[in-house]
């Protein structure tokens with residue numbers, strides 16, 4: 001039985017071990033974007049992460065590849081995300097397709113990028129709770145290897161993916177889809193090696209084998225098909241195909257159950273691959289996400305809220321801080337099926353600055369996936385390249401707010417966009433004579 005008895009936490013005096021202008025909590029793609037951007041904008045910046053490395057879902061979650069957020073073959077995420085890719089490439093970990101990467105090298109690259117921007121790092125510190133002073137966060141408490149520690153910033157950026165900081169600070173949030181509050185399913189990604197890829201059936205044939213195995217009851221994953229990708233190693237295949245539905249990633253009991261269920265599915269998959277799929281006879285399990293992949297949980301209510309109807313209308317804003325054309329991509333929160341709605345080839349939608357600014361706390365911004373949008377919009381901008389750019393926008397805004405001594409809600413969103421342009425995020429494109437998109441003169445990679 002759970003939850004029937006309680007204990008009292010004793011009051012304690014906790015040492016403030018670090019202070020900074022901008023404190024970023026969470027070092028996934030969003031946190032990387034936020035921390036590097038804030039530091040480049042001149043803020044003393046601290047990035048605090050619960051694990052011993054950066055990358056979040058890209059590394060600890062074993063998620064691969066970077067999904068394309070492109071228009072006419074050109075990348076829309078040209079800021080910190082591009083720099084991260086360049087660093088991964090330089091260290092020999094990026095495939096020529098520009099999207100498949102070696103996750104170990106992605107860790108190294110993210111850390112190098114932070115250190116070279118002057119970001120201070122604190123690992124092995126798990127955000128616990130904020131100490132509030134009115135509508136502001138005064139300090140954040142972390143559980144660490146040294147016991148409880150505190151850090152203090154002028155402005156905080158919540159990049160925990162699950163909006164842990166915002167939720168504990170009392171911000172209102174939405175959870176999952178509007179009809180029943182179920183979030184997209186969780187997935188433990190895994191890689192297998194020693195695959196004779198020359199003999200592998202094509203995607204269609206693998207899916208037919210998968211369908212047969214499901215019908216026969218030997219595979220019990222609720223997914224409708226088998227999703228796999230090639231990797232940086234020709235004999236290694238990456239699977240993004242387990243599916244755990246109707247579990248809340250912010251509830252430790254449900255999260256534990258989800259980890260166990262996903263690994264149960266992996267055991268079934270391995271036996272099926274070895275026995276039924278050509279080329280996999282000798283395969284071995286190489287890695288599983290060390291944390292189950294969480295697609296969706298909380299979305300913080302901001303001073304602006306972006307809805308599906310707006311992005312389907314390809315909305316643009318003077319303070320648009322992200323351009324995105326990755327499809328609406330909703331894995332069924334309750335079972336089989338995936339809804340995929342693409343945008344026109346030469347088009348994108350924009351996210352206004354206010355989606356990063358919580359309504360309820362004054363010195364906090366949200367970066368990465370849990371921003372103020374509905375379930376459908378979240379399903380599009382949650383992928384790693386735009387998540388990194390959303391973090392970058394929050395980081396730039398945090399640095400500006402700290403420097404000016406004002407709340408992020410008081411910043412002019414157009415000025416935040418201009419600052420992002422200054423960091424090279426924004427390739428402002430316009431239609432050329434032949435309808436092709438081209439970069440507007442005078443924009444591109446400038447310095448902060």
Ligand SMILES: Cc1cc2nc3c(=O)[nH]c(=O)nc-3n(C[C@H](O)[C@H](O)[C@H](O)COP(=O)(O)OP(=O)(O)OC[C@H]3O[C@@H](n4cnc5c(N)ncnc54)[C@H](O)[C@@H]3O)c2cc1C
Pocket residue numbers: 025026027028029030031048049050051054055056057058061063064065066067125126127128159160161162164186187188189240292293294295367368369370382383384385387388
């Ligand atoms: C199964 C799955 C498959 C996906 N497939 C793809 C794909 O193929 N391509 C793609 O581009 N995107 C994909 N995505 C989406 C993408 O990986 C995430 O949406 C993206 O990583 C979000 O970035 P983020 O920084 O907001 O969050 P995260 O990547 O989740 O990073 C959050 C960070 O915060 C840290 N953190 C969390 N809580 C705390 C705390 N309390 N204290 C301290 N630190 C904390 C975490 O350890 C982590 O480092 C997939 C996601 C999942 C789950």
